[in-house]
Amino acid sequence: MAGVTPKTVSRALNDAPHVSKAVRQKVKEAAAELDYHPNLAAQSLIARRSYLIGLTYERPSPSYVVDLQNGALGRLEDGRYRLVVLPFNHVASRPEELGRLLLRAGLDGILLAPPACDQPALLDMLERHNLPYGRITPHSELDRGIVVTMDEAAAGQDVAAHLLSLGHRRIGIILGDPSHAASLGRMEGYRRAFGDAGAPIDERLVVTGDFTYDVGYRAARELLAQSPRPTAILAQNDDMAAAAIAAARDLGLAVPGDLSVAGFDNSEVSRTAWPQLTTVNQPVRQMAWDAADRLIAALDGKSDVSGSQRRDHAHELLVRASTAPPAN
Amino acid sequence: MAGVTPKTVSRALNDAPHVSKAVRQKVKEAAAELDYHPNLAAQSLIARRSYLIGLTYERPSPSYVVDLQNGALGRLEDGRYRLVVLPFNHVASRPEELGRLLLRAGLDGILLAPPACDQPALLDMLERHNLPYGRITPHSELDRGIVVTMDEAAAGQDVAAHLLSLGHRRIGIILGDPSHAASLGRMEGYRRAFGDAGAPIDERLVVTGDFTYDVGYRAARELLAQSPRPTAILAQNDDMAAAAIAAARDLGLAVPGDLSVAGFDNSEVSRTAWPQLTTVNQPVRQMAWDAADRLIAALDGKSDVSGSQRRDHAHELLVRASTAPPAN
DNA sequence: CTATTTTATGTCAACGTTTACCGATTCTCG
DNA sequence: CGAGAATCGGTAAACGTTGACATAAAATAG
Numbered sequence: 043m044a045g046v047t048p049k050t051v052s053r054a055l056n057d058a059p060h061v062s063k064a065v066r067q068k069v070k071e072a073a074a075e076l077d078y079h080p081n082l083a084a085q086s087l088i089a090r091r092s093y094l095i096g097l098t099y100e101r102p103s104p105s106y107v108v109d110l111q112n113g114a115l116g117r118l119e120d121g122r123y124r125l126v127v128l129p130f131n132h133v134a135s136r137p138e139e140l141g142r143l144l145l146r147a148g149l150d151g152i153l154l155a156p157p158a159c160d161q162p163a164l165l166d167m168l169e170r171h172n173l174p175y176g177r178i179t180p181h182s183e184l185d186r187g188i189v190v191t192m193d194e195a196a197a198g199q200d201v202a203a204h205l206l207s208l209g210h211r212r213i214g215i216i217l218g219d220p221s222h223a224a225s226l227g228r229m230e231g232y233r234r235a236f237g238d239a240g241a242p243i244d245e246r247l248v249v250t251g252d253f254t255y256d257v258g259y260r261a262a263r264e265l266l267a268q269s270p271r272p273t274a275i276l277a278q279n280d281d282m283a284a285a286a287i288a289a290a291r292d293l294g295l296a297v298p299g300d301l302s303v304a305g306f307d308n309s310e311v312s313r314t315a316w317p318q319l320t321t322v323n324q325p326v327r328q329m330a331w332d333a334a335d336r337l338i339a340a341l342d343g344k345s346d347v348s349g350s351q352r353r354d355h356a357h358e359l360l361v362r363a364s365t366a367p368p369a370n
Numbered sequence: 371m372a373g374v375t376p377k378t379v380s381r382a383l384n385d386a387p388h389v390s391k392a393v394r395q396k397v398k399e400a401a402a403e404l405d406y407h408p409n410l411a412a413q414s415l416i417a418r419r420s421y422l423i424g425l426t427y428e429r430p431s432p433s434y435v436v437d438l439q440n441g442a443l444g445r446l447e448d449g450r451y452r453l454v455v456l457p458f459n460h461v462a463s464r465p466e467e468l469g470r471l472l473l474r475a476g477l478d479g480i481l482l483a484p485p486a487c488d489q490p491a492l493l494d495m496l497e498r499h500n501l502p503y504g505r506i507t508p509h510s511e512l513d514r515g516i517v518v519t520m521d522e523a524a525a526g527q528d529v530a531a532h533l534l535s536l537g538h539r540r541i542g543i544i545l546g547d548p549s550h551a552a553s554l555g556r557m558e559g560y561r562r563a564f565g566d567a568g569a570p571i572d573e574r575l576v577v578t579g580d581f582t583y584d585v586g587y588r589a590a591r592e593l594l595a596q597s598p599r600p601t602a603i604l605a606q607n608d609d610m611a612a613a614a615i616a617a618a619r620d621l622g623l624a625v626p627g628d629l630s631v632a633g634f635d636n637s638e639v640s641r642t643a644w645p646q647l648t649t650v651n652q653p654v655r656q657m658a659w660d661a662a663d664r665l666i667a668a669l670d671g672k673s674d675v676s677g678s679q680r681r682d683h684a685h686e687l688l689v690r691a692s693t694a695p696p697a698n
Numbered sequence: 699c700t701a702t703t704t705t706a707t708g709t710c711a712a713c714g715t716t717t718a719c720c721g722a723t724t725c726t727c728g
Numbered sequence: 729c730g731a732g733a734a735t736c737g738g739t740a741a742a743c744g745t746t747g748a749c750a751t752a753a754a755a756t757a758g
Contacts (some may be wrong), residue, residue: 047738052716060736077469077499082476083414084714087743092411094422094452104638107439108432111455124422124475126452127439141405147452148410171405255642284642291644310432311642314583314612316619375708380746388706412744415713 198231
């Protein structure tokens, strides 16, 4: 920029005062012409922020990851902040390792999906280093940091109540990964619904999966091998529910004729499955958006991280074609 | 770090010479104790690199995105580089806008998935600003930048030949988004296979989708409404193939009894569908890994961006349960 | 035991911005 | 027309690290 100091360029581009309209105009035109952009490293150095937001998650289904990302990105859209993805497996067994990874990544803030959002050791580390965090659907220590939740137990209760109200009593249950607190919350809801219906839960019909299709398939086969066979399967996510449908079909059973199947999450697979899955909409996108929104508000000093930071999002039971009254 | 200059700390942590073992040890212990990490902005400023790699994609299926990400992240695992996700829709109509977004993001390099990898205007911009890029499955200007491809036409040929060899002749075809060059490449392969089998392509049985489930469903319904009905559907990705299965079922047709369906990509839905989809494995993960690997090699000066940068990855026809000989 | 090399530690400047401050010019109003 | 205010442009310093260079201390050779 001939004849203009860096300072003037800076002022012109940042719409700061003390620059004449003529110069500002000239500088902006030249910048656009050359596709000039201020060096972010230098800006970061002086502003003491990187304008990077991290997102950590653990081996979940693709559609969940994409919903998370899109939700967060929707809020970041203005391009001021950028989203860094940091998947990390087996947090439960090594929370400090994830902590070091996050601290080294030079982030301004971090969004924690389950199960990382429920690791007190990790939260401790982040706090010790003043790295603000947003927690998406945590299940413990709900007063720490920015918290976005849905009522997992109520959602579990709704879907279980749906099957019970259709008349099912022999209901198989496929749990998710026990290290995800969501698994416990949903089960709690199932118990309430069974209790309300005066129906006991048969513990032999409760098997543990890990939210993946393959393990879900094996679990479903195990349930369907019992006799008398369950008339319905309640899976703790849609991938495992889709696996249950496949297991039923492989045994020659019709869904929902011979077996009703309900999932959880309203993920893409719940719509691409046939029949489409009865499930519970977990508003992942909105929750991620909200968490990002409040995290950024905190970073920009528009809101404090402490205080009434919890926010609940509504779930919704989606009754689709995979559930029907039992045959007999 | 009492009694030690920043310079010494720097040398100690970077395993640079001119530091006594004792001091190095002491510094490293103190750093570990305090979870001290050098300021990345300052390092970036002096090194003139951000250690950020971007990944751009456009509204594809979740499992494709996740495969891309995981592939790239697998290569970045040492944590030296970080991955920034920058989804961007409708590149074809505004390539410069994406260019500006990428240039402003302060990246060291960028991985371009389709269709961004096929936008000459975008590549021009990136080159003008010396931003290295890796292109994942481009279909034009294959001599520009780092290129990772698979032979899309050969893959299309394989899957079409599979249906033809089963005896199908009335084969409906659901194309993907025409702005994705992959769509053309796959169709080219279909044509070759039909030509080899001496079977003409009935253009009334060719409909255009956009790689999404919903549009795929409508396209499939359109095909199945024709009479005589096609005995097989060749969809250009798995989501649309899953939609074709659903459309068939909704019409009371059995798959593969009354209708064979083949997809493309070997995405998660091809395994969670029932019956599991015959498809072509597109080694997205490996390609993303490879692209990231070579991009980083270029950034580290270990390899030049120019030169024999193209690399082909092998596809593989996966015959599963959704295809069988026609009924009549 | 001195001369020379090797090793260890420290100082200065630079990376590209922005904040804080200062002087010069132009404008406003009495 | 002159005093004060507002506006415009510029300079110095700082952000935290590292490369280049200088100096001091220790090791080695003759």
